[in-house]
Amino acid sequence: MILEIDGLNFRYPDAPKKAVDSFSLQVPESEIVVLAGASGCGKSTLLRAINGLIPHMYAGDYSGDVRVGGSSVKASSMRELAQRVGFLFQNPENQIFMFTVERDIAFGLENLGVPRQEMRRRVDEAIGLLGIGSLAQRAPYELSDGQKQRVALAGVLAMRPKLIILDEPTSLLDPKTALDFVDLVANLRKDVGATFLIVEHRLDLLVKVADRMVVMSSGRKVLDGSPSEVLMGDEADGFGVSIPAVSRVQKLLAKDGLAGVDRLYDAEEVAAIRQRERR
Amino acid sequence: MIEFRDVAYVHPTGVRALDGVTLGIRGGETVAIVGENGAGKTTLVKHATGLLKPTSGTVTVDGVDTRDTSTAALSRKIGVAFQNPDHQLFSESVEEEVAFALRNFGFSRELVEGRVSWGLELFGLAEYRRSSPLILSGGEKKRLTLACILAWDPAVVILDEPTVGQDALQKEKLGETIRMLSSTGKTVVVVSHDIEFLWPLQPRVVVMKAGRVVADGPAKSVMMMGQALDSARVAEPHLVTLYRALAQRPDSPFVGPHEARAWIEGGSAPH
Ligand SMILES: Nc1ncnc2c1ncn2[C@@H]1O[C@H](COP(=O)(O)OP(=O)(O)OP(=O)(O)O)[C@@H](O)[C@H]1O
Ligand SMILES: Nc1ncnc2c1ncn2[C@@H]1O[C@H](COP(=O)(O)OP(=O)(O)OP(=O)(O)O)[C@@H](O)[C@H]1O
Ligand SMILES: [Mg+2]
Ligand SMILES: [Mg+2]
Numbered sequence: 001m002i003l004e005i006d007g008l009n010f011r012y013p014d015a016p017k018k019a020v021d022s023f024s025l026q027v028p029e030s031e032i033v034v035l036a037g038a039s040g041c042g043k044s045t046l047l048r049a050i051n052g053l054i055p056h057m058y059a060g061d062y063s064g065d066v067r068v069g070g071s072s073v074k075a076s077s078m079r080e081l082a083q084r085v086g087f088l089f090q091n092p093e094n095q096i097f098m099f100t101v102e103r104d105i106a107f108g109l110e111n112l113g114v115p116r117q118e119m120r121r122r123v124d125e126a127i128g129l130l131g132i133g134s135l136a137q138r139a140p141y142e143l144s145d146g147q148k149q150r151v152a153l154a155g156v157l158a159m160r161p162k163l164i165i166l167d168e169p170t171s172l173l174d175p176k177t178a179l180d181f182v183d184l185v186a187n188l189r190k191d192v193g194a195t196f197l198i199v200e201h202r203l204d205l206l207v208k209v210a211d212r213m214v215v216m217s218s219g220r221k222v223l224d225g226s227p228s229e230v231l232m233g234d235e236a237d238g239f240g241v242s243i244p245a246v247s248r249v250q251k252l253l254a255k256d257g258l259a260g261v262d263r264l265y266d267a268e269e270v271a272a273i274r275q276r277e278r279r
Numbered sequence: 280m281i282e283f284r285d286v287a288y289v290h291p292t293g294v295r296a297l298d299g300v301t302l303g304i305r306g307g308e309t310v311a312i313v314g315e316n317g318a319g320k321t322t323l324v325k326h327a328t329g330l331l332k333p334t335s336g337t338v339t340v341d342g343v344d345t346r347d348t349s350t351a352a353l354s355r356k357i358g359v360a361f362q363n364p365d366h367q368l369f370s371e372s373v374e375e376e377v378a379f380a381l382r383n384f385g386f387s388r389e390l391v392e393g394r395v396s397w398g399l400e401l402f403g404l405a406e407y408r409r410s411s412p413l414i415l416s417g418g419e420k421k422r423l424t425l426a427c428i429l430a431w432d433p434a435v436v437i438l439d440e441p442t443v444g445q446d447a448l449q450k451e452k453l454g455e456t457i458r459m460l461s462s463t464g465k466t467v468v469v470v471s472h473d474i475e476f477l478w479p480l481q482p483r484v485v486v487m488k489a490g491r492v493v494a495d496g497p498a499k500s501v502m503m504m505g506q507a508l509d510s511a512r513v514a515e516p517h518l519v520t521l522y523r524a525l526a527q528r529p530d531s532p533f534v535g536p537h538e539a540r541a542w543i544e545g546g547s548a549p550h
Contacts, residue, residue: 012414038446039403039418090417090444091365142292145362145440146316146472168417171443172362174315174472175514201446204475204517240446245475245517248536249543256544267517271524274543 001067002163002195003027003050008064010045010054019045021219023064029162030189032196034206034227037216038240043199044090046216047165049073050197052081068163083112086161090168090199092152096140101132104140105155112159126154129184131177146172153181157188164188165197170205178205185209204244207231207264215239232261246270280306280435280466281327281357286336287490288322296322297333298490304468306434309461311477311498312470314487315512320470321362323487324437327468329353355384358428362439362470364420367427368412373404376412377427384431398426401456403449418444429456435466442473450476478502478516479534486511499531 003025010020019042027033035043048054052073055062066073068084076084089095098104105126109119127133130150135143140151149172156164170178186209188194200206207213213230215223217239223230230236231243232251243251246267253259258273281304288297296319304310312320325331326338329345338345340353361367370376377398381391399405402422407415412423421444428436442450450473457480460467471477477484477498484501486494488511494501502508502515521539522532533539 015414036446039422039444039449040416044416091363093363093365138292138294142290142294144317144321150316168444172316172440172472174318174512175313175474176509176512177316178472179514201442201444201450202473202475237447240448242447242450242475245478245536246521249518249521249539252536252540253543256540258544267521267524270521270539270543271526275526277544 001026002029002069003197004065004067005046005050006065006067008046008049008066009061010049011061012045013059015060018061018219020049023216023219023221025214025221025224027195027197029195030193031212032185032189032206032210033198033212033214034203034210035197035199035214035216036201036203036239036241037222041216041240042219043216044167045219047087047167047197047199050163050165051085051087052076052078079111082108083159084161084163086156086159086164088152088156088164088166088169090171092145092148092172093141095152095155096148099139100137101140101143101151102127102136104151105158108155108159122158122160126158129157130154131180146174146177149173150177160192161194163195163197167199168201169198170200170202178202182206182209201242203227203231203242204246207244207247215241228261228263231264280304280308280341282337282339283323283326284337284339286323286326286333286338288319288326288331289334296490297326299336300487300490300492302485302492302495304435304466306466307461307464309457309467309480309482310469310485311480311482312468312485312487313472313474313477313511313513314493318487318511319490320487321439322490324359324361324439324468324470327435327437328357328359354433355431356433357435357437358431358433359437360421360424360428360439360441362443364417364424367424368420370412372409373412373415373423374399374408376423377430380427380431386431394430394432398430401429401452402426403452416444418446418449421445422449425453429460433465435468436460437468437470439470440472441469442471442476454480474502474514474516478518481534486513488512503532 005025008020008023011018096104105123132150182205207227210227213227231247250259250265254261283300283302286297286300289295329350374395377395378391457467481498484498518533
């Protein structure tokens with residue numbers, strides 16, 4: 001297991017209730033896990049407890065344990081964690097601050113003392129993967145918000161962490177770039193065996209590549225299964241999970257006995273049901 | 280209501296963010312602006328509020344050139360929720376955040392109180408009334424900026440990526456709110472990459488690319504443009520894809536899943 005969360009509880013100072021409540025999760029290597037749930041249910045807080053911001057930078061009541069690659073997060077330094085866990089903030093402005101895009105992407109590598117040549121190679125590769133070559137010499141704070149998100153993503157990928165946790169990575173990406181990003185996630189898993197835990201509300205994009213969906217509500221884990229189990233089940237709606245439009249149609253057809261629920265159909269398959277019915 | 284005439288904007292750094300935009304937004308319209316990252320959508324929005332002035336061309340609001348008026352005067356008419364909520368939140372408490380502009384506009388104490396409660400209730404933030412905006416989650420911050428704008432009841436509401444951080448229920452509520460605003464005659468402009476959110480609203484859709492408007496029309500025609508959408512890096516809605524995949528199909532694409540179900544299960548072929 002690359003990530004193990006055991007009975008984690010966290011309450012922010014003075015908060016009336018826990019933001020994360022008795023949460024446990026085991027993620028094996030190379031899995032792509034999507035974490036969904038209502039706004040304010042504790043998703044970003046859980047991610048902070050994996051990259052070490054909690055408990056190292058945030059005060060609060062903490063109990064339980066989080067281990068990355070076998071070592072406990074609370075016993076590891078932020079520096080060690082930075083090498084092991086790649087983290088994308090929900091707001092990209094929280095992680096871009098250098099004078100040029102290129103320097104920004106290199107920042108984490110410089111900190112780790114990666115040799116110059118290797119650094120050059122990784123920065124160029126990340127720039128290529130996110131399609132931001134034309135922005136390389138520009139100042140990150142003079143970019144559009146979606147461009148900033150792409151720079152922040154490039155910075156995370158350049159570090160080549162084994163575990164990559166992303167907080168709404170497609171929220172500011174244009175629709176085609178968001179689709180390219182989903183392919184990128186699938187390729188990184190295939191080529192280097194990276195593990196992903198991705199918080200996302202736009203599930204229509206990610207369901208194609210995700211192995212597993214975990215749903216949170218009021219700090220607790222309430223659903224955990226394959227994307228089809230979660231999205232075709234009766235409970236997802238109540239937890240604020242966005243069921244993709246084609247899956248909604250599939251669900252309606254399933255109620256009338258015309259479609260299965262064992263996997264998610266694409267548009268062609270749903271359309272084929274009409275052809276079948278008319279015969 | 281808002282007229283952009285051949286508007287170009289060049290940043291001090293030399294980046295040409297708008298390159299000849301001509302666009303008229305009429306009172307009462309619901310308009311979606313879509314297009315690739317860096318296309319100029321946010322820059323365009325900043326011109327509507329007078330925050331940026333065109334390098335060439337003109338922007339007028341109700342016939343008045345934005346160069347001849349103050350952003351304060353414009354902001355009474357046009358409320359904008361910007362893409363990044365962190366740039367918009369600065370008060371000590373959530374309720375103060377909403378009340379601030381209202382008091383500035385000279386609303387009475389009772390009206391301020393009523394509007395604040397209404398806004399916080401609408402966006403599910405009532406329990407955070409006395410909390411600092413800084414401790415809110417990403418989606419909660421975004422909703423707080425929406426509550427602030429709607430509370431002062433401007434004639435034009437511009438929302439830059441309002442669905443960021445919003446779950447399905449919040450998006451549904453936001454969609455309802457947009458419908459409610461438009462039914463009361465407000466002008467609503469939504470900048471968004473979330474095509475699945477926009478589609479059921481059936482807005483007028485303006486597609487931008489490299490600082491220009493490359494398509495403009497009702498959702499049902501613009502979202503069917505295929506190739507032209509692709510080149511602006513916009514994906515068509517999933518229900519349009521489903522509609523295309525059907526060998527025989529109704530005259531226009533499905534707006535909601537129930538329409539699609541009805542057609543698949545019973546709609547007769549058009550011949
Ligand atoms: N402060 C700035 N200084 C210089 N250039 C900028 C600045 N802000 C934006 N730009 C550039 O202006 C162009 C238009 O940016 P804008 O923010 O309007 O895009 P957008 O369509 O809103 O994109 P997104 O979908 O990513 O939000 C881009 O090329 C961007 O890099
Ligand atoms: N620094 C903080 N101090 C106190 N409370 C906080 C802090 N950050 C978040 N909270 C609260 O903890 C709860 C969980 O917040 P979190 O940011 O984890 O939610 P989320 O699931 O990521 O939501 P969203 O989808 O809107 O980003 C919320 O009620 C929020 O108001
Ligand atoms: Mg969050
Ligand atoms: Mg923008």
